[in-house]
Amino acid sequence: MDAIAETAESNVDVLIIGAGPAGLMAAAWMAHCGVKARIIDKRNTKIMCGQADGLQCRSLEIFDSLGFADRAWKEAHHMIEICMWNPGTDGVIRRGDRVPDTIVGLSRFQQIVLHQGRIERFFLDNIKKYSGDSIQVERCVLPESLEIDESKVDDEAAYPVTVKLRMLKEEEATPQQQISGSTVTDGLFRSNLIQEDDEDDLIRKSKARAGASEIVHAKYVIGCDGARSWTRRALGFELKGEATDFIWGVMDIFPITDFPDIRMRCVVHSANSGSLMIIPRENGLVRLYIQLKEVTPDASGRADKSKITPDVIFSAAKTILSPYKIDHEYCDWWTGYQIGQRTGTHFDAHGRVFLAGDAVHTHSPKAGQGMNVSMQDAYNLGWKVALVAKGVCRREILNTYQSERRRVAQELIEFDHKISRLFSGRPAKDVTDAEGVNMEEFKKDMFLKGNLFASGLSINYGPSSLVVKPGDAAELGDGSAKSASLAVPSPITVDEFSKKQALATGLPVGMRFNSFKVLNQSDARPWHFQERLKADGRFRVVLFAGAILSVAQKHRVDAFCAALDAPGSFLRRATPPGQQVDSVVEVLTIHSSKRTDTELLRDFPDMLHPFDKYKGWDYDKVFVDDVSYHEGFGDAYTNYGVDKEHGCVVAVRPDQYVGWVGDLEDFEGLQRYFEGCLVLRDGTVPENGAKAEMVH
Amino acid sequence: MDAIAETAESNVDVLIIGAGPAGLMAAAWMAHCGVKARIIDKRNTKIMCGQADGLQCRSLEIFDSLGFADRAWKEAHHMIEICMWNPGTDGVIRRGDRVPDTIVGLSRFQQIVLHQGRIERFFLDNIKKYSGDSIQVERCVLPESLEIDESKVDDEAAYPVTVKLRMLKEEEATPQQQISGSTVTDGLFRSNLIQEDDEDDLIRKSKARAGASEIVHAKYVIGCDGARSWTRRALGFELKGEATDFIWGVMDIFPITDFPDIRMRCVVHSANSGSLMIIPRENGLVRLYIQLKEVTPDASGRADKSKITPDVIFSAAKTILSPYKIDHEYCDWWTGYQIGQRTGTHFDAHGRVFLAGDAVHTHSPKAGQGMNVSMQDAYNLGWKVALVAKGVCRREILNTYQSERRRVAQELIEFDHKISRLFSGRPAKDVTDAEGVNMEEFKKDMFLKGNLFASGLSINYGPSSLVVKPGDAAELGDGSAKSASLAVPSPITVDEFSKKQALATGLPVGMRFNSFKVLNQSDARPWHFQERLKADGRFRVVLFAGAILSVAQKHRVDAFCAALDAPGSFLRRATPPGQQVDSVVEVLTIHSSKRTDTELLRDFPDMLHPFDKYKGWDYDKVFVDDVSYHEGFGDAYTNYGVDKEHGCVVAVRPDQYVGWVGDLEDFEGLQRYFEGCLVLRDGTVPENGAKAEMVH
Secondary structure, three states, X not given: OOOOOOEEEEEEEXXXXXXXXXXXXXXXXXXXXXXXXXXXXXXXXXXXXXXXXXXXXXXXXHHHHHOOHHHHHHHOEEOOEEEEEEEOOOOOEEEEXXXXXXXXXXXXXXXXXXXXXXXXXXHHHHHHHHHOOOOOEEEOEEEEEEEEOHHHOOOOOOOOEEEEEEEOOHHHHOOOOOOOOOOOOOHHHOOOOOOOOOOHHHHXXXXXXXXXXXXXXXXXXXXXXXXXXXXXXXXXXXXXEEEEEEEEEEEEEEEEEOOOOOOOEEEEEOOOOOEEEEEEOHHHOEEEEEEOOOOOOOOOOOOOHHHOOHHHHHHHHHHHHOOOOEEEEEEEEEEEEEEEEEEEOOOEEOOOEEEOHHHOEEOOOOOOOHHHHHHHHHHXXXXXXXXXXXXXXXXXXXXXXXXXXXXXXXXXXXXXXXXHHHHHOOEOOOOOOOOOEOHHHHHHHHHHHHHHHXXXXXXOOOOEOOEOOOOOOOOOOOOOHHHXXXXXXXXXXXXXXXXXXXXXOOOOOOOEOOOOXXXXXXXXXXXXXXXXXOOOOOEEEEEEEEOOOOHHHHHHHHHHHHXXXXXXXXXXXXXXXXXXXXXXXXXXXEEOOOHHHOOHHHHOOHHHOOEEOOOEEOOOOEEEOOEOOOOOEOOXXXXXXXXXXXXXXXXXXXXXXXXXXXXXXOXXXXXXXXXXXXXXXXXXXXXXXXXXXXXX | OOOOOOEEEEEEEEEEEOOOHHHHHHHHHHHHHOOOEEEEEOOOOOOOOOOOOEEOHHHHHHHHHHOOHHHHHHHOEEOOEEEEEEEOOOOOEEEEEEEEOOOOOOOOOOOEEOOHHHHHHHHHHHHHHHHOOOOOEEEOEEEEEXXXXXXXXXXXXXXXXXXXXXXXXXXXXOOOOOOOOOOOOOHHHOOOOOOOOOOHHHHHHHHHHOOOEEEEEEEEEEEXXXXXXXXXXXXXXXXXXXXXXXXXXXXXXXXXXOOOOOOOEEEEEOOOOOEEEEEEOHHHOEEEEEEOOOOOOOOOOOOOHHHOOHHHHHHHHHHHHOOOOEEEEEEEEEEEEEEEEXXXXXXXXXXXXXXXXXXXXXXXXXXXXXXXXXXXXXXXXXXXXXXXXXXXXXXXXXXXXXXXHHHHHHHHHHHHHHHHHHHHOOEOOOOOOOOOEOHHHHHHHHHHXXXXXXXXXXXXXXXXXXXXXOOOOOOOOOOOHHHHOOOOOOOOOHHHHHHHHHHHOOOOOOOEOOOOEEEEOOOOOEEEHHHHOOOOOOEEEEEEEEOOOOHHHHHHHHHHHHHHHOOOOHXXXXXXXXOOOOOOEEEEEEEOOOHHHOOHHHHOOHHHOOEEOOOEEOOOOEEEOOEOOOOOEOOHHHHHOOOOOOOEEEEEOOOOEEEXXXXXXXXXXXXXXXXXXXXXXXOOOOOOOOOOOOOO
């Protein structure tokens, strides 16, 4: 026996279980925030081909905040147009319509496609860069037990979660991605289309430990371990929902075809043979999603997977695409699935163990949502856990995770339910054919409304300590008791809120901070403003300073900055002694006067461009809404709906969501916002921030 | 003694001496073209701070062709605006004017600043990626002797150059970048501002070999070993020109200052204390170029370098910038120099040993030209040597290197001569002050004309086998006998040429192929067309197919493609047996019909989207000049000055220069162009390609 007897024991702030995109996103936050964390995965390698691959606009904005959107953008296939093919009255398929794949003007990014392995690679490189190697994925590691010491869950200093880990031998850790009957050998290890991705070193380390056990005491655990989540089962939580009757096959091939739109995203509804979706990919690959009408669920509702083979799938594709011909010499990956739509009942236990990604929602892959929503779960959760673990944020904010993200999961399932039916249904023969799918309705729901939802940009979080808006926290959250209980430290009436929101109509409170180009006041370089909202764990106050060269407006700005600079201000009280004034909350300014008439040092209070005795003044915090030489005019004030004379103030969460909008004179409102979510020094308990009970 | 007795002996196609930006550029070509090459450097590490740092538009276009412009663009400081500060009648400096740093619309890139060490890192990564580790910089290696066997210089199979190498011990290879008197220790090894750049592995290898010698037999040698080039001296060639009286100091600091334009590129002419240039850099650093009026050359014309210290330099800066205050806590690097303006007499020996970069031109650093022109030398030379070494191109094309690049060096020195005087001169007091520098003239010459020259985009190569245009080869080249002797296989009259050039007025023959956005016909993705002209060693035929949906135009395109496809065509004869039809010359198409009315397979001959039995049709070679959803309208036909109905044909060199323009019916002209530069199969000696004598 090669089992090792000794059992090591250690503490860690955050333990992440699962190193797919959601787990890696959580780990990236820990790296960017400087939190002590570990990330384990039972597999012995990352994904090499196949799997999820669509990246929506919001995911790219998030990648940009971490620093690697450019790598994805460069390598990916760009999805520009969707073509809809429907049967004519003769039953022959024809191109019926074209729509842009991404709604024009929605984001500075558009939807792209790149296989999951490359995305995991970007995460791994990014985590390495920011953590200095201190966070590395530990592969071939299996969690065996998880216990929460409930007596300690409210103790900030405690490590209330105990997880026992076992180091696997290599043969135990080799994933089986393949379904029987394929002539293509296991897709995980054989693609020659992608760059080599050598993890020999990690695997060698794993081998050395094989058989050993370890006890980890963690402040927080994040379970990102997929649809069959071990963490979820260890907590006794469930996914609720059901499987549909629709069975689909997927293949990644080099297509040899005369179908004219093979490099477009296509939805093909054949008259009677089912539907097919084409997703063109990087390197000339094309993914086909193919409805398998011949394979049907048995009495128990489950499909017999042994009936799904590459031949069955491809022959269905040929029939659907007929009279066009399609063939292939090379298949990179294939699989089959039955659409199941399920949501987790609970997203956390005691505010100490959290679930994200497929562990709490499963649905069909065709809207390209799976990896995106999973990563976005972890993007929502990661900074909250990191900042609470660091003592920067109040523990109450952790309750917003379920409230914000379970609602998204619910909407996702609803969306998926609708489009699955539209996808898998038979096209209507004419207007009287009520059982068939009306193609106009399909276009409207799937691509016009659907693309907005699918972009990830329609998300609007409900009221909480992080989002100051009116309304019922449960109703605008996930409807759970946890959501209902959210402490809203600054309750606000609909009228009050309307006045505030009117100051920045293009920045709805609860939605992500949209991006327009502005220029650095000091060097005239154009930036998409979102590029300045980096994922470094800092909250931001964006001061729309208005017409700074007007004397009256300058007085307003001076007064606002004086309040910021006062000893009792949230900014002073949130900043740990000895740290830079911008270490917890960064103040960024956008003004609307003419750039060339304005000077940073002369026209703006010091607070807006802090001095450092080593590096001098900070020239990277004040921007101007003016015309650039080479990149046009962002017209940011107009696009953000902010008055060019009077401006306003916006509080932005570390994940780029708008938390609060107010006037320059409403410093008290801003102060209350931060009192509700930040831990402020001087021992003062903020007035409206009475400690909420964690609800489980 | 630890010298090793045995002397290894080996053959290599190309030996590159010097691993600065020029040497690395040459090595990158070898990697991209798959040529067996070695690159040696006597230093034991690459540059870590200081040194050249401005990157002009053309350099970025070149980086993009290699695949790493995005990395430079992301990390660099972007230079947007130049501010000119001049003394008023009261002698106090004031901002007199602002101009954009890069002429608007000149390129898709603008000038940026990033230190040389990062650029070398991008090259190293790129070379590794494309050569698969087969080309690695061999550090601590010194060339000791170089011999050319003149009897073999015309023998394609021979290795006529013999170089003896010696492996240095580490202490011999540590560069001394510093001038005495500095409190800042040697800049090469101590910057903490930049990412760690671990070359331990290479250094370990070097150590193991220390003391050993090696004899290398090379087909070609490229000397990129700087202003004191060992290679140049070994060939007995000289730099000719002279030193000026102007002495300048340079410092990289974090400035602590109230000068308002410290993050702009500034030229400050003080009334009587000399001039200063400000170059803001990445990470908050600022470079100051400071005229040292107190330090003057001695009788021999040389400045006493011991008089140049950081204190002397910075105190001059303070005086020039007064009444503004400037100070610093941190200096990253500093140096002093006397402007010398010299050009090499010869750029090659026997078409076997070539010199590039500082080895053949030195000048002042202030126009940010040094690294750019050096890299561009090697970009011009690298593919020529690679393709001749591979047997793809005729040896005669090597003569165009001196003709094309020595002329650029001559123009550079002329430019530098002019601006050095304008920079270093005292500002004119009024219009009658003939000895002073007129500030309007300065603005015009330096920034309006100067910036075009400095961008690298005004280069226009003279007639040769690579550039079909009329005129005197010597006069439009470097004026040398080598230039005069250039074989121009397709001599063309001014009238004939005007007719051809009129077909594409925006693509002047001899200049680089400008870039506008077009869409991929098959997936609607917008591309800057230059992105499709990758540095892979291929020539390209760009077929402006015009209104492909018109029947008459379709017939013209069909006829052109039939000629391309005929057994005797240059395309067929240039392609080695068994290789893809696009392996030597790639045909790219841009048409002007409406994208959504057009279909690749239906409307274009197979030749324009070649079939591969494994990957299917090629969907990446046909583009359309149409409106995009998200990135506007490139209006490429209008911008290239090509008729939207009738189109034209353009031959493009591997370095993106336009070699030939003609009509679709002028296949014979196109054939002659390629007969003049390519080695064509079937043993046929092309009619007009009589073998030219290499002139030395």
